[in-house]
Amino acid sequence: MADSPLRPIPPHVDIRRSKRRKRTVSAYRDGDRVVVLMPDRLSAAEEARWVETMLARLEKQRSRSRVSDEKLLARAHELACRHLPEVPEPASVRWVSNQNRRWGSCTPADRSIRLSTRLQSMPAWVVDYVLVHELSHLIEPAHNAAFWALVHRYPKAERAEGYLEGVSAASSLDLEDF
Ligand SMILES: [Zn+2]
Numbered sequence: 189m190a191d192s193p194l195r196p197i198p199p200h201v202d203i204r205r206s207k208r209r210k211r212t213v214s215a216y217r218d219g220d221r222v223v224v225l226m227p228d229r230l231s232a233a234e235e236a237r238w239v240e241t242m243l244a245r246l247e248k249q250r251s252r253s254r255v256s257d258e259k260l261l262a263r264a265h266e267l268a269c270r271h272l273p274e275v276p277e278p279a280s281v282r283w284v285s286n287q288n289r290r291w292g293s294c295t296p297a298d299r300s301i302r303l304s305t306r307l308q309s310m311p312a313w314v315v316d317y318v319l320v321h322e323l324s325h326l327i328e329p330a331h332n333a334a335f336w337a338l339v340h341r342y343p344k345a346e347r348a349e350g351y352l353e354g355v356s357a358a359s360s361l362d363l364e365d366f
């Protein structure tokens with residue numbers, strides 16, 4: 189039986205094997221590096237194949253995100269008009285790939301919002317939820333009752349929170365709140 193030769197793992201890739209991880213392989217960018225999370229039991233050949241697959245997938249995601257910052261800003265305006273008319277217009281809304289422990293973030297001082305590219309593979313109503321969440325921070329930085337009242341004007345807020353909790357629990361990442 190002829191095995192195809194192993195391709196070396198590129199130097200910018202960090203592999204993290206986990207005994208807790210059973211089947212799933214996932215990857216994310218961390219600055220200039222790529223972290224690939226995989227089950228402990230995979231062979232070297234499987235590891236090499238998975239790294240190749242995940243790098244291709246991330247590249248596809250990135251080329252998609254290059255064109256969609258504009259759409260994201262337009263979507264934020266739409267959601268703000270519909271659910272949060274008192275919220276100031278965000279100055280910028282963009283995808284970022286270096287934010288792996290948070291789904292989104294907001295800087296009220298310059299009215300900028302950033303969303304993790306990890307959301308790009310999720311349903312649109314989940315992305316909308318994160319936008320509504322970050323838009324609400326433009327008037328209420330804290331996670332207090334007034335803040336949650338704003339967020340829960342979005343009809344699928346509770347469902348989206350459950351979805352994101354599920355994703356966090358499934359990946360071995362220790363995702364913080366956003
Ligand atoms: Zn928040």
